[in-house]
Amino acid sequence: PEPLLQTPPAPGTGRTLRVCALYPDLMNIYADRGNLLLLQRRCAWRGIGFELTGAGLGDAVDPDAHDLFYMGGGQDRDQALCAQDLVDTKREAIHAAAARGAVVLAVCGGYQLLGHSYELGDDLLPGVGLLDLKTVRHDGKRLIGNVAIEVELPGLDGPRVVAGFENHGGRTHLADGQPALGRVLKGHGNTGESGTEGAMSPTGTVIGTYIHGPLLPKNAWLADWLTQRALGLEEPLAPLDDAMESAAHASAKAAAGLS
Ligand code: GLN
Numbered sequence: 233p234e235p236l237l238q239t240p241p242a243p244g245t246g247r248t249l250r251v252c253a254l255y256p257d258l259m260n261i262y263a264d265r266g267n268l269l270l271l272q273r274r275c276a277w278r279g280i281g282f283e284l285t286g287a288g289l290g291d292a293v294d295p296d297a298h299d300l301f302y303m304g305g306g307q308d309r310d311q312a313l314c315a316q317d318l319v320d321t322k323r324e325a326i327h328a329a330a331a332r333g334a335v336v337l338a339v340c341g342g343y344q345l346l347g348h349s350y351e352l353g354d355d356l357l358p359g360v361g362l363l364d365l366k367t368v369r370h371d372g373k374r375l376i377g378n379v380a381i382e383v384e385l386p387g388l389d390g391p392r393v394v395a396g397f398e399n400h401g402g403r404t405h406l407a408d409g410q411p412a413l414g415r416v417l418k419g420h421g422n423t424g425e426s427g428t429e430g431a432m433s434p435t436g437t438v439i440g441t442y443i444h445g446p447l448l449p450k451n452a453w454l455a456d457w458l459t460q461r462a463l464g465l466e467e468p469l470a471p472l473d474d475a476m477e478s479a480a481h482a483s484a485k486a487a488a489g490l491s
Pocket residue numbers: 261304305306307308311339340341342399400401402403
C-alpha cells in the first residue's frame with residue numbers, strides 16, 4: 233500500500249521510523265491521529281525519516297515492515313466493526329511484531345481491543361490477547377475527565393507523569409500479573425476504583441492506555457521513549473527545544489489537578 237505520510241531521512245543518516253496505523257479512519261476519536269503527526273514531526277526535526285502506512289478492514293499486515301503499530305480510540309460501534317477483522321486478519325502479525333520488539337501503542341478503544349475481549353451487553357467483541365485483560369461495558373456513568381498517572385518505564389531514571397484526558401464507558405480489568413501502565417494520581421483509570429491506568433508488557437514496548445488528549449503531544453517524553461525503543465537505539469534521542477511541549481504537559485497536569 234502507498235504510505236499515507238512519508239518524510240525522508242536526512243542525507244547520510246538513513247534511519248526511518250516505520251509506523252503502521254491500524255484502522256486510521258475508524259479508530260480516531262478525539263483526534264488520536266495527532267499522536268502520529270507528533271511522531272512524524274519529532275522524527276523530521278531530528279533528521280529521522282518517517283513512513284506511515286494504514287491498515288484498514290481486510291488489509292493484511294506485514295509483521296516485519298513496521299517498527300511501531302498504532303491504534304487510536306473509537307466509539308463502540310466502530311470498535312465492533314474492527315474487532316473481528318483485527319483478530320481474523322492482523323492478530324498473528326501483531327503478535328509476531330511485538331515478540332520481536334516492535335512497539336505497539338493503543339489508546340482507549342484500541343487499548344480495549346488489545347485485551348482478550350470487550351463485553352458490550354449481550355455482545356462479546358473479541359480482542360487480540362496481546363495484553364492479559366478484559367473490558368466490560370458498564371451501565372453506570374462514563375469515566376470522563378482529565379487524568380494524570382505516574383509511570384515507570386525501563387531505562388528512565390525515575391517515575392514520570394503522563395497527563396491527558398479520558399472518556400470511556402468500558403471498565404478494564406487486568407489479570408493477576410499483568411502490569412498496569414501506571415498508578416492513577418488524578419482521574420479514573422482502568423475501572424475508576426483499581427487505582428491503575430492502562431497496561432503494558434514487562435519491556436514497556438506494548439502499551440495500552442485510556443489517555444487521549446491526544447496522548448503524545450501532551451507527553452512528548454513518552455513519544456521519544458517509544459521512538460527510541462521502536463528504532464532499537466541504545467541511547468536516548470537527541471533533545472529538542474520542548475518549551476511548547478513542556479507547557480502542554482504542565483497544563484494537562486494542572487487541568488487534572490496536579491501542580
Ligand atoms: N467505546 C469505548 C468505551 O466507551 C472506547 C471509547 C474511546 O475510545 N474513547 O469504553
